[in-house]
Amino acid sequence: MCVEYCWLAIMSQNQALLAVHQALKKCFHVVEEQQQTWSKIIPEFKPLLSSLGNLADQLQACQKVAFEYTPLRGFLDLQQRLMYKLVSTMEDVLDQVAEKM
Numbered sequence: 001m002c003v004e005y006c007w008l009a010i011m012s013q014n015q016a017l018l019a020v021h022q023a024l025k026k027c028f029h030v031v032e033e034q035q036q037t038w039s040k041i042i043p044e045f046k047p048l049l050s051s052l053g054n055l056a057d058q059l060q061a062c063q064k065v066a067f068e069y070t071p072l073r074g075f076l077d078l079q080q081r082l083m084y085k086l087v088s089t090m091e092d093v094l095d096q097v098a099e100k101m
Contacts, residue, residue, distance in 0.1 A: 055089055063083065
């Protein structure tokens with residue numbers, strides 16, 4: 001009786017391991033497909049993300065500059081207009097990113 005119980009326990013464990021193994025194979029297959037999809041898509045986004053990074057750098061630089069102490073002080077609202085233009089351009093690039101998604 002003990003032999004039969006041990007044998008049933010081992011068979012049950014083997015069935016459980018087989019089920020886990022099959023589930024993991026399915027999961028890894030899905031992960032592999034997702035990785036391949038992202039590998040194809042990422043290059044499309046690199047130029048847009050690079051553009052966003054450059055625009056963000058320009059926006060930060062624009063915010064840090066005290067225009068009133070530069071030769072550009074004669075241009076009224078220059079800082080606000082530049083910031084508006086940069087933010088608008090960033091929104092356009094983000095729209096392009098959204099279209100690709």
